[in-house]
Amino acid sequence: MKNIIVSLNRIIKALDLLYSLQREEYELLLGRDKSGLQKNQFAIQKLLKQIHTEKKGLYNMLHGSLGIKDLNDIQRVIPSPVKQEVLSLINQVKVKEKLCMEQATQNADLAIAHLEQTKDLVNFLYDQIRPKAKNVYSRYGRLNQKTMGPCIINGRL
Numbered sequence: 001m002k003n004i005i006v007s008l009n010r011i012i013k014a015l016d017l018l019y020s021l022q023r024e025e026y027e028l029l030l031g032r033d034k035s036g037l038q039k040n041q042f043a044i045q046k047l048l049k050q051i052h053t054e055k056k057g058l059y060n061m062l063h064g065s066l067g068i069k070d071l072n073d074i075q076r077v078i079p080s081p082v083k084q085e086v087l088s089l090i091n092q093v094k095v096k097e098k099l100c101m102e103q104a105t106q107n108a109d110l111a112i113a114h115l116e117q118t119k120d121l122v123n124f125l126y127d128q129i130r131p132k133a134k135n136v137y138s139r140y141g142r143l144n145q146k147t148m149g150p151c152i153i154n155g156r157l
Contacts, residue, residue, distance in 0.1 A: 012093055015051070074086065
């Protein structure tokens with residue numbers, strides 16, 4: 001039972017670290033710091049792998065020793081002296097996972113907004129430099145200069 005508590009505590013600490021890295025990622029997204037953002041995202045990916053490994057180890061521990069398939073089934077199997085502590089740790093994990101999920105959603109929304117803004121700017125600039133008339137260039141790739149034909153000029157001299 002002690003191994004379960006230790007594992008849950010490690011998951012909680014890892015989720016705290018993940019949340020702080022996600023907050024840092026948000027600040028880097030706001031500042032558009034590309035190099036810092038890449039380093040941060042690499043660290044987040046490594047941490048997510050470690051959290052997954054820890055959760056998988058916890059699942060194997062619960063499934064192997066106690067025959068539990070889900071954390072919700074743990075209430076009926078745990079002895080009373082540590083039951084409250086384990087349930088409290090499980091609730092902390094759920095709360096911290098929810099916080100991390102909300103922050104990840106906020107970061108993704110900001111990244112998508114940056115993408116759309118950049119795409120709109122590129123489209124605007126392209127529209128500004130693209131020739132309005134379709135027959136600007138000749139079939140040889142040179143500027144197609146039309147010669148003016150005869151016309152009548154009206155006006156005062």
